[in-house]
Structures are given as structure tokens and as C-alpha cells.
Amino acid sequence: MLEALDKRIEDKREEIVALTQDLIRFPTINPPGDAYQPCAEFIGARLKRRGFEVSFIRGEDTPGDSARYPRMNVVARREGGRPGPCIHFNSHIDVVETGHGWTVDPFAGIVRDGKVFGRGACDMKGGLAASIIAVEALLELKPDYPGAIEISGTVDEESGGLGGVGYLAGKGYFSRPRVDHVIIPEPLNKERICLGHRGVWWAEIETHGSIAHGSMPFLGDCAVRHMGAVMDRFERELFPRLAAKHTDMPVVPAGARSSTLNINSIHGGQPEGFDGLPSPCVPDSCRMVIDRRFLIEEELDEVKAEVTAILESLKAERGRFSYSIRDLLEVLPTMTDREAPVVRAVAAGIEDVLSREPDYVISPGTYDQKHIARIGHLHDCIAYGPGILDIAHRPDEFVGIDDMLDSAKVMARATLALLSPHQTP
Numbered sequence: 001m002l003e004a005l006d007k008r009i010e011d012k013r014e015e016i017v018a019l020t021q022d023l024i025r026f027p028t029i030n031p032p033g034d035a036y037q038p039c040a041e042f043i044g045a046r047l048k049r050r051g052f053e054v055s056f057i058r059g060e061d062t063p064g065d066s067a068r069y070p071r072m073n074v075v076a077r078r079e080g081g082r083p084g085p086c087i088h089f090n091s092h093i094d095v096v097e098t099g100h101g102w103t104v105d106p107f108a109g110i111v112r113d114g115k116v117f118g119r120g121a122c123d124m125k126g127g128l129a130a131s132i133i134a135v136e137a138l139l140e141l142k143p144d145y146p147g148a149i150e151i152s153g154t155v156d157e158e159s160g161g162l163g164g165v166g167y168l169a170g171k172g173y174f175s176r177p178r179v180d181h182v183i184i185p186e187p188l189n190k191e192r193i194c195l196g197h198r199g200v201w202w203a204e205i206e207t208h209g210s211i212a213h214g215s216m217p218f219l220g221d222c223a224v225r226h227m228g229a230v231m232d233r234f235e236r237e238l239f240p241r242l243a244a245k246h247t248d249m250p251v252v253p254a255g256a257r258s259s260t261l262n263i264n265s266i267h268g269g270q271p272e273g274f275d276g277l278p279s280p281c282v283p284d285s286c287r288m289v290i291d292r293r294f295l296i297e298e299e300l301d302e303v304k305a306e307v308t309a310i311l312e313s314l315k316a317e318r319g320r321f322s323y324s325i326r327d328l329l330e331v332l333p334t335m336t337d338r339e340a341p342v343v344r345a346v347a348a349g350i351e352d353v354l355s356r357e358p359d360y361v362i363s364p365g366t367y368d369q370k371h372i373a374r375i376g377h378l379h380d381c382i383a384y385g386p387g388i389l390d391i392a393h394r395p396d397e398f399v400g401i402d403d404m405l406d407s408a409k410v411m412a413r414a415t416l417a418l419l420s421p422h423q424t425p
Helices: 002-010 013-024 036-049 121-141 165-170 223-243 300-317 341-354 369-374 401-419
Strands: 053-058 072-079 082-092 115-117 146-154 181-184 192-197 199-208 260-268 285-294 322-331 359-363 381-383 398-400
Touching: 002 121, 002 401, 013 036, 013 115, 013 121, 013 401, 036 053, 036 072, 036 121, 036 146, 072 165, 082 121, 082 401, 115 121, 121 146, 121 398, 121 401, 146 165, 146 401, 165 369, 181 341, 181 369, 181 401, 192 341, 192 369, 199 223, 199 300, 223 260, 223 285, 223 300, 223 322, 285 300, 300 322, 341 381, 341 401, 369 381, 398 401
Parallel strands: 082 146, 082 181, 181 381, 192 359
Antiparallel strands: 053 072, 072 146, 115 398, 192 381, 199 285, 199 322, 260 285
16 A cells, blocks of 8 residues: 555656646735635635535634735545544645745746745645645545545745634634644655744834934933843843753754744834935834744743843833833744654654654744644644755745655655554554
8 A cells, every 4th residue: 555655646746746836826925915815716626626625714804814815714624434533734825025036936836956946835835735645645545544634725824824724723623523633744854743833922112212303312212222221131131041041842953942032123213214314303112023932941921021020120220211012922832742643653654755763853933833732722733844944935945846755655654544543653
């Protein structure tokens, strides 16, 4: 059976390339959420022809959802010949902006040197194509499997996933008894199993001042200077403290095994974008967005307290210092047990196909596993898929054709094992 499965997937080389190209040619850029609906409809039409029941679910009233940019998700389900568990392959269809520096058309799906190039090729339309081909090959050889198989194409993962997996999880699409095992084909390299991710806290800090004429700044209170004091304390106190923290989580790359904080943006004073000269004013507001990534050994309250303690200290020490802070996003760290069924099934597939033991890793950033664990309360979930993580979001993004085929073989083996639990390693 396994030899026949490998051959069937190898015979689909041209098909997996064509499918990846077709998916890349939908410019599903987020933001704003272009081409979500036609891309979802393309996936749904393909799977419907292969016997799947297809549903289109719009993430209504989620961030960015509108008549022009509907947050349209597709979920396809195919029941087997008898009762059994359900395995779900979830891929996001949105991609980031193209940016500068491309040498090929980012939405042409160019094939060269054994690779398919394009925005989203690696992250993660190549993984979506691999999961579809894996499942289709398995269905052709074993149409009477037990249980059920689901494939979804969801939106907005690049901006938090609230209109995609977050919305669907809230509707019960990622909970038992509907689903038992989830594989997310993110580009973590084909020999790696990603067990989870670090936590994240996004927040906006605003320092307040008082407007006055710029020629007489002593009559006002400069909010930008107050923010400079915040930055200084972060540099002297917070960043060294975070760098000294270390985790036992197998986070890659190694630098992410410490806590980190990124200053996402700072804006103070008058709005930008006007071509003329600014008016002479003392800025009465300055806003900073922080992106704090934390470890499974840390508590969220502790993470927040490290920042607010500095702000409160400045309030006590610095004349007229005033601030406000607003939470933007909170995600707790998650890590699936290495002995979980989906981990063991994918590990066995990697050993068979690649003749090596898998590496077990944790992502430095978050992905849609956060919603499946937090909202769906389903913890038999991992990320596994083709593509080199370092290539994602960069110019001339690509996915290797051989990597897609190898990953499809691993996914097909894992599906076969999970649908027949007594065969799971």
C-alpha cells in the first residue's frame, strides 16, 4: 500500500506543480484581503469534484471583513465508508505584500530549477497543494477508509487569523467530536515537526503631553520626549532582562529561545503624508506599538508587569509624565505533547520517506494553532509542511517541487495511520 501511495504521488508531479501555480495566481494579499473569495471557490470546486461536501463560511464582522473584502473560508469534508476519527488539513490562503526586489512576477507561478516561485509559494500555497495531492492520492487507492477527512482554506492568518481559523473555531469547526487531528502545512522544512509556538502580547503605549507653539516648547509638554524616556529605560533595563531569559522549548532559530520585544512602530505629532511643511506645534501624543514574544515558562501577567512597572516608575520620577496602554492581542504559548497521535504518525512518515528521525521544533512566532488550542480546545495539532521557513515573506519566494512531493508522501502516510488508530506507531 505504501509503495503504491508513493508511486501515485510521484505520478502527480505535474499536477502538484500546476495546482501550486493556480493557487499562487490568486493575489490573496492581506491586507486588505484581495481575491479571497475566488481562491476559496477554486479550492472548493476542485474538492467537490472529488466527492467532498463543501461549505463556504464568511468571517462576518471580523477585522477587515466588508462587502468588498469578504473574509471567505472554505471547508471541505469527505466521509469514509464507516465510522472513525477525522483528520483535518488546514492551510491559510492569504499572503503578505510582495515588497521590492523580485526578479520574477510574484503572481505568475514561474517554474525554474525544480522550484515554483511566487508570493505564497512557500507560505503556504505549496503546503496546501501538497495536502490536497496527498489526500487525493490516498482516496484513489483507499476510497473505503474509516472516519472522515477535511481540508480547509482559511483567511487572515498573516494578520492574526480572527476572520479565518479563529472565527471557525468559535463555530465548532476545530473541536471534538467533529475533528480529532489537525495538520497545518506551514513551511517549517519537510524534516521538522512544529509542536507549537511562543506566546505574544501586542500592545500600544501612548505618552501624553500638551500642545503649544513650537517656538516656545517650554509652554507645552512634548509627548515624544516622554516616549524617548520610555525607550531609554527599555534599552537599559528591559531588553537585557529579556535576553537573560531562556526556555526549554525547542524554538528555532536559537535566538528565539530567549524572550524578545520588537518595537513595531512609533508615531508622534502631526500625521505624515502631507507634502507641505508642518505647522510648528509641540506634539501632545506619541504612540508606540510593542510586539512582545514570551516563553512557556512565563506568565502573561508577569510579561505585562515588566512593562507597566517601567511606565509607573517614570510616572513617579519624571515631571508631567502621563501614559495609557491598550492591549491589542494576547496569545498564550502552546506546545503539543511529542507522544500525541498526530505527532507520532507524522514522525513515522518522515522516518519512512526521508530515512531520518524528525526534528521537533517550536515556532518563534504564532500561527493558527493558537485558535485551535485556545478556542477549539483541540491539542492534537501540529504544523508540518514543505518549504524553507527563512524564504517566507521574502522576494523571489519559492517552494521546492521535490519537497512538496516528499511532504505529500508523509501527509498521506500520517492520514492512513490516523484513520486506522490501531496502526498508529
